[in-house]
Amino acid sequence: xxxxxxxxxxxxxxxxxxxTQRAAALTAQGVQPGLAVILVGDSPASQVYVRxxxxxxxxxxxxxxxxKYDADLTETALLARIEALNNDPRIHGILVQLPLPAHIxxxxxxxxxxxxxxxxxxxxxxxxxxxxxxxxxxxCTPYGCMKMLESIGMKxxxxxxxxxxxxxxxxxxxxxxxxxxxxATVTVCHSGTADLAAMTRQADVVVAAVGKRNVLTADxxxxxxxxxxxxxxxxxxxxxxxxxxxxxxxxxxxFITPVPGGVGPMTITMLLVNTLxxxxxxxx
Ligand code: GUN
Numbered sequence: 001x002x003x004x005x006x007x008x009x010x011x012x013x014x015x016x017x018x019x020t021q022r023a024a025a026l027t028a029q030g031v032q033p034g035l036a037v038i039l040v041g042d043s044p045a046s047q048v049y050v051r052x053x054x055x056x057x058x059x060x061x062x063x064x065x066x067x068k069y070d071a072d073l074t075e076t077a078l079l080a081r082i083e084a085l086n087n088d089p090r091i092h093g094i095l096v097q098l099p100l101p102a103h104i105x106x107x108x109x110x111x112x113x114x115x116x117x118x119x120x121x122x123x124x125x126x127x128x129x130x131x132x133x134x135x136x137x138x139x140c141t142p143y144g145c146m147k148m149l150e151s152i153g154m155k156x157x158x159x160x161x162x163x164x165x166x167x168x169x170x171x172x173x174x175x176x177x178x179x180x181x182x183x184a185t186v187t188v189c190h191s192g193t194a195d196l197a198a199m200t201r202q203a204d205v206v207v208a209a210v211g212k213r214n215v216l217t218a219d220x221x222x223x224x225x226x227x228x229x230x231x232x233x234x235x236x237x238x239x240x241x242x243x244x245x246x247x248x249x250x251x252x253x254x255f256i257t258p259v260p261g262g263v264g265p266m267t268i269t270m271l272l273v274n275t276l277x278x279x280x281x282x283x284x
Pocket of ligand 1: 095096097098099120140267
């Protein structure tokens with residue numbers, strides 16, 4: 001069996017069309033959704049990410065501002081900028097690109113963002129809301145993975161076993177909470193798991209979010225399972241690849257997400273969705 005591909009680019013395009021329409025309606029009411037993106041330092045990868053985010057805002061009709069600072073910006077100065085953006089009525093979402101330079105405390109910076117504007121979903125208030133099932137912003141990458149499952153008719157995961165590989169605050173942990181909220185039975189595996197293959201072989205849904213190539217190989221996948229690959233790595237030839245051995249797993253899985261063109265485009269799309277919802281909440 002060859003797996004069906006879950007096309008993140010196509011699904012993103014569809015969702016962005018809906019976002020564009022809702023943004024236009026809101027703008028007509030006098031509230032144009034606005035996102036502020038802050039980049040500290042000149043990491044080439046981060047530069048590309050923030051440029052893509054700002055471009056995506058323009059594409060769907062949002063207002064956006066990109067604030068770029070030198071790597072020696074003080075933590076105090078950054079916190080002051082966040083406070084100003086918290087109080088700026090044209091800005092509905094604030095995103096501070098991570099990682100930050102070592103002299104700045106990531107945690108302190110994220111906690112300074114108003115939970116009402118935390119469109120990354122990284123604030124403890126957002127994580128807590130997800131944990132207890134209250135309204136809050138969902139972290140964009142796992143939120144995108146849930147939309148991908150929904151697109152193949154798997155919105156309700158009652159009776160399904162989902163295995164998440166990775167326990168980061170940005171992906172693994174919120175992913176597990178979202179799968180649980182969708183009624184899946186959830187197992188979280190990580191570097192301390194004794195027999196990863198024994199776990200993944202039981203899974204109806206596997207989400208790989210480790211940041212290492214070939215974490216999931218064909219022999220670890222139950223025939224017909226759904227494989228979601230959050231990884232973004234480079235292979236020996238410098239080509240973009242995920243955490244999953246795609247060629248091998250594609251022959252066993254029922255559905256699989258490619259890299260590139262899978263989860264990646266969904267992450268920015270869900271950032272747009274969160275920013276739109278933040279703006280809609282102010283207009284409600
Ligand atoms: N760095 C890598 N991914 C992300 C993300 O989703 N949000 C932010 N703020 N920084 C990142």
